[in-house]
Amino acid sequence: MSQPVKTSKFSTALFSMAMRIAYVMSLVFCTITLVMFILRGNWLQTDLQALLPEDQQWQTIQQQVDKQQEQRLNGKIIALIGASSLDNGIQLSREIAQRWRQSGLFRQVNSEFQPDLNTLRQAVKTLAFATLPAHIRTQLIQQPHQYFQQYAQQMSNPFTAQSILPLDQDWLGFGRFTLAQAQPQSNVQWQSESGVLSVNGQGKSWILLQGELTPQNWLTPPLALLQLIEQNQQLAHSQGAEMNITGASLFALQAKQSAERESQLMSGFGVGLTLTLLLVVFRSLQVLWLFLPIVAGVLVGVVATLAWFGQVHILTLVIGTSLIGVLIDFPLHWLSGSLLSHRWQAKRAMQKLHLTFSVSLLVTLLGYALLGFTSLPILQQTALFSAAALLAAVLFTQLLLPDFFRHYQNKRPTRLLYAFYQVRRFFQMFLVYRKALIGIFALFVAGGIVQSKWQDDIRQWVALSPNLVSQAQKIGELTRMQLSGQYFLVLAENDEKLLEKITALDRQLEQAKQQQQLESYQSLSQWLMSEKQQRIFAQQLQHLSSQDYAPLSAMGIPAEIVQQQLKGLVHQPALSLQAALNTPLGQGWQSLYLGQIAGQKAAIIPVNKGDHQALSQLANHHDIFWQDKRSHLNQAFQQTRNQAVWLKLLSFVLAGLLLLRYFGAKASGKMLFVPVFAVLTTLGIFGWLGLPISLFAMFGMLLVSAIAVDYVAYLQSVSGLNAHKQFAIVLAASTTLISFGLLTLSHTPAVALFGLSVSIGVICAVSIAFMMYRK
Amino acid sequence: MKKYFALLLWIVSLPLWAFSEQDLIAQLQQSHTVQGDFVQQRFLKALPQPIETKGNFTLVAEKGLLWQMTQPFHTELRITPQGIAQWNGQGWVANGNMAQSQQIRLFLGLLSGDLSGLKSHFDFALSGNAKQWTLQLTPNSLLMKQIFISIIVQGNQSVTAMQLNEVQGDSTKIYFQHIQLNQPLSSAVKQALE
Numbered sequence: 001m002s003q004p005v006k007t008s009k010f011s012t013a014l015f016s017m018a019m020r021i022a023y024v025m026s027l028v029f030c031t032i033t034l035v036m037f038i039l040r041g042n043w044l045q046t047d048l049q050a051l052l053p054e055d056q057q058w059q060t061i062q063q064q065v066d067k068q069q070e071q072r073l074n075g076k077i078i079a080l081i082g083a084s085s086l087d088n089g090i091q092l093s094r095e096i097a098q099r100w101r102q103s104g105l106f107r108q109v110n111s112e113f114q115p116d117l118n119t120l121r122q123a124v125k126t127l128a129f130a131t132l133p134a135h136i137r138t139q140l141i142q143q144p145h146q147y148f149q150q151y152a153q154q155m156s157n158p159f160t161a162q163s164i165l166p167l168d169q170d171w172l173g174f175g176r177f178t179l180a181q182a183q184p185q186s187n188v189q190w191q192s193e194s195g196v197l198s199v200n201g202q203g204k205s206w207i208l209l210q211g212e213l214t215p216q217n218w219l220t221p222p223l224a225l226l227q228l229i230e231q232n233q234q235l236a237h238s239q240g241a242e243m244n245i246t247g248a249s250l251f252a253l254q255a256k257q258s259a260e261r262e263s264q265l266m267s268g269f270g271v272g273l274t275l276t277l278l279l280v281v282f283r284s285l286q287v288l289w290l291f292l293p294i295v296a297g298v299l300v301g302v303v304a305t306l307a308w309f310g311q312v313h314i315l316t317l318v319i320g321t322s323l324i325g326v327l328i329d330f331p332l333h334w335l336s337g338s339l340l341s342h343r344w345q346a347k348r349a350m351q352k353l354h355l356t357f358s359v360s361l362l363v364t365l366l367g368y369a370l371l372g373f374t375s376l377p378i379l380q381q382t383a384l385f386s387a388a389a390l391l392a393a394v395l396f397t398q399l400l401l402p403d404f405f406r407h408y409q410n411k412r413p414t415r416l417l418y419a420f421y422q423v424r425r426f427f428q429m430f431l432v433y434r435k436a437l438i439g440i441f442a443l444f445v446a447g448g449i450v451q452s453k454w455q456d457d458i459r460q461w462v463a464l465s466p467n468l469v470s471q472a473q474k475i476g477e478l479t480r481m482q483l484s485g486q487y488f489l490v491l492a493e494n495d496e497k498l499l500e501k502i503t504a505l506d507r508q509l510e511q512a513k514q515q516q517q518l519e520s521y522q523s524l525s526q527w528l529m530s531e532k533q534q535r536i537f538a539q540q541l542q543h544l545s546s547q548d549y550a551p552l553s554a555m556g557i558p559a560e561i562v563q564q565q566l567k568g569l570v571h572q573p574a575l576s577l578q579a580a581l582n583t584p585l586g587q588g589w590q591s592l593y594l595g596q597i598a599g600q601k602a603a604i605i606p607v608n609k610g611d612h613q614a615l616s617q618l619a620n621h622h623d624i625f626w627q628d629k630r631s632h633l634n635q636a637f638q639q640t641r642n643q644a645v646w647l648k649l650l651s652f653v654l655a656g657l658l659l660l661r662y663f664g665a666k667a668s669g670k671m672l673f674v675p676v677f678a679v680l681t682t683l684g685i686f687g688w689l690g691l692p693i694s695l696f697a698m699f700g701m702l703l704v705s706a707i708a709v710d711y712v713a714y715l716q717s718v719s720g721l722n723a724h725k726q727f728a729i730v731l732a733a734s735t736t737l738i739s740f741g742l743l744t745l746s747h748t749p750a751v752a753l754f755g756l757s758v759s760i761g762v763i764c765a766v767s768i769a770f771m772m773y774r775k
Numbered sequence: 776m777k778k779y780f781a782l783l784l785w786i787v788s789l790p791l792w793a794f795s796e797q798d799l800i801a802q803l804q805q806s807h808t809v810q811g812d813f814v815q816q817r818f819l820k821a822l823p824q825p826i827e828t829k830g831n832f833t834l835v836a837e838k839g840l841l842w843q844m845t846q847p848f849h850t851e852l853r854i855t856p857q858g859i860a861q862w863n864g865q866g867w868v869a870n871g872n873m874a875q876s877q878q879i880r881l882f883l884g885l886l887s888g889d890l891s892g893l894k895s896h897f898d899f900a901l902s903g904n905a906k907q908w909t910l911q912l913t914p915n916s917l918l919m920k921q922i923f924i925s926i927i928v929q930g931n932q933s934v935t936a937m938q939l940n941e942v943q944g945d946s947t948k949i950y951f952q953h954i955q956l957n958q959p960l961s962s963a964v965k966q967a968l969e
Contacts, residue, residue: 117921156828168821554847
């Protein structure tokens with residue numbers, strides 16, 4: 001009779017033993033894998049690319065060009081060195097450029113551009129006619145006399161730099177404008193005497209220094225770069241000068257550093273505070289064992305992420321470590337039983353909790369699994385990391401933890417419990433007016449949700465150091481160089497057609513500029529006429545009469561010579577875009593010409609401070625594209641967030657079905673009410689606080705609903721005094737609040753909002769759960 | 776013999792300590808204002824006749840230079856360390872080209888005796904005495920070498936002539952005549968330069 005029972009007991013024991021051995025083996029396997037990944041190196045991902053949603057709208061060519069542009073900008077470092085005098089600035093910039101070159105971090109450093117004058121003259125001769133500035137062309141057609149008058153004045157003026165070309169090579173004076181046109185429209189000027197690029201402003205002379213990092217330093221620049229820059233800035237400071245510096249790599253490096261610092265600080269603080277709390281409550285050093293499931297969880301989480309994605313992102317680690325507070329909930333639920341009953345036994349208590357754990361785990365895993373469907377790599381990573389960590393932590397708790405507490409001596413925390421009862425009684429007084437309270441509360445939440453702003457901005461994703469931002473802004477203000485990522489992409493079958501299209505678009509942009517829809521832009525047509533334009537313009541100049549160029553005759557230049565020159569313009573071959581770009585003076589413009597892409601010729605028109613709405617109207621998505629990375633990304637974020645919202649709703653439905661199976665209709669309805677209401681309340685509070693509901697805030701709410709289900713499942717399925725259960729939940733919530741409260745201090749706005757949404761959500765979940773379950 | 780040798784040395788070195796660069800700078804900087812007429816001739820390889828312009832000028836120490844051309848047409852220029860501006864009938868229009876800063880410094884430096892800024896581009900050779908001196912500037916910086924062969928400045932209490940010889944074969948001669956030193960300025964000039 002007793003035989004089968006024995007065998008079943010024996011087989012269960014055997015089965016659990018096998019399970020435990022398998023689990024420990026897999027932990028060992030994970031550890032070895034992790035060590036192998038770390039030895040292989042390059043396991044930590046720090047670049048910001050992973051934070052961006054996968055593209056769902058741009059055409060291939062748009063993406064291709066976008067990548068190219070990023071590549072071009074990624075390695076660029078731009079410094080602006082400001083000193084009281086130009087000479088001091090030049091001295092200092094030479095010294096700094098020297099240090100850059102010696103550092104070995106740069107592929108090239110451009111500080112001075114000292115061309116040979118003869119080469120320069122040749123280039124000016126080639127370009128003089130074809131690159132005449134538009135306002136000069138207009139003047140020549142409309143007020144030719146004025147043009148020649150000014151030319152004669154300049155010729156007689158001993159103080160202005162005489163044209164680089166001697167008079168007999170430039171009778172018409174076209175060569176006077178060519179050098180100034182060599183820099184795309186910006187305030188930066190090339191100083192021919194020293195060869196530096198400089199700009200005057202804010203009472204200082206600024207020298208421009210440009211460097212390009214070696215490709216391996218683009219996305220993950222070494223610390224040496226930061227040290228180098230710090231030294232440079234100290235050097236500048238010691239000479240009473242100032243150095244502003246900017247570059248995509250610097251932002252990446254800074255973001256990486258702050259994320260690393262934060263993850264260390266937060267996990268350190270989180271563990272420290274949690275441990276202190278546990279020691280106060282349990283008054284036994286044995287609580288240290290409770291951290292074992294967390295260690296196992298984080299280990300498995302990292303390995304799973306590495307195995308799936310090849311790398312783990314630093315932000316995943318930051319958020320992952322905050323899960324400590326959630327992971328410890330399971331062992332806490334179990335161990336807090338020991339505080340309340342003298343006859344607590346580790347193994348038996350664990351068996352009782354089996355159902356609770358299974359439900360919570362399933363609901364939470366479901367939430368994470370759905371999150372994996374969003375098109376955002378970082379969210380997919382976080383979801384996988386969290387799911388794997390949770391699974392590993394729960395398994396550890398169930399399989400191994402009781403063995404550590406076999407001889408655990410529980411101490412009843414009388415004073416603490418008493419205090420808790422007092423607080424609880426105080427709050428219960430309010431429950432008399434429950435209906436009124438709920439009414440007011442519902443109004444409050446509704447009012448908040450109405451006000452809530454649903455928006456995402458890529459800028460929230462990165463902890464932008466104010467110092468770096470202000471330097472970049474200053475460089476932008478002084479140089480007017482385009483550092484924003486907005487541009488038009490223009491395609492055509494050949495260069496000539498390309499230039500004609502750009503010229504047409506240029507007119508529209510000029511109008512947009514007058515309507516303040518953009519601050520400035522740079523187009524190849526600002527520099528060079530198309531061949532057709534050149535021919536037309538040469539024809540138009542044939543109408544000039546000897547009266548028009550009388551000022552030159554007054555200076556002693558024979559009219560025949562001028563006439564001859566004008567005639568010659570018709571006969572000279574037009575200058576092609578390629579030929580113009582290949583001159584030494586075309587170098588500055590080459591970045592606007594992309595050459596052959598997908599069987600077409602392509603060029604870009606960078607725009608500064610353009611109005612996305614207005615300018616996107618000028619694109620036709622066929623051969624003219626408007627590329628505004630930030631707006632585009634924010635749109636993609638919005639889509640991803642909307643996706644997440646739907647997935648969240650779906651997760652509620654699925655969780656409802658799951659709970660229905662375990663607890664029946666009435667109970668599961670009540671159980672679902674808590675997470676739904678906790679999320680709504682959090683939304684409402686965010687609305688009142690004027691905080692944006694971003695993707696990560698949404699992610700926070702998802703976590704909140706999982707935590708809420710966990711609490712409710714515990715309240716619903718564990719037998720025991722309500723007060724005792726509530727005490728256990730307050731304890732679990734405290735650890736969660738510790739780690740997510742720390743996240744709110746993060747410098748990365750997205751992470752801080754995530755922490756805040758979870759913190760608020762957990763408080764809401766606990767209060768609502770206590771109101772619903774009062775028996 | 777030794778005595779004679781010392782005497783010889785003293786005679787040879789006389790012009791050196793008689794009129795040094797420092798003396799020249801001090802002498803030029805004594806005049807707070809310099810006013811007069813100018814004739815400028817630009818000799819261009821391409822033209823048989825030089826381009827000639829005439830007018831009057833006012834130099835005010837630390838303030839700048841007013842250059843009023845009257846022939847072949849009227850132009851008024853104001854040259855200050857901040858840059859060049861032209862009078863357009865209503866006001867001064869800045870000629871916003873920074874590349875001229877070197878040219879301006881060269882000119883103001885030569886006229887007002889502020890030679891320190893020119894040292895980085897030219898070697899100086901001074902001859903003559905306080906009443907009649909000649910300063911020859913030979914470019915030593917790469918860029919100036921590409922533009923000028925030499926610049927010759929002559930003067931007494933103030934600069935009286937300047938000749939700029941360019942590498943391309945062009946040259947400019949400027950003569951300063953009817954010079955008045957430290958005379959009161961007309962109100963128009965004051966307004967332009969103060």
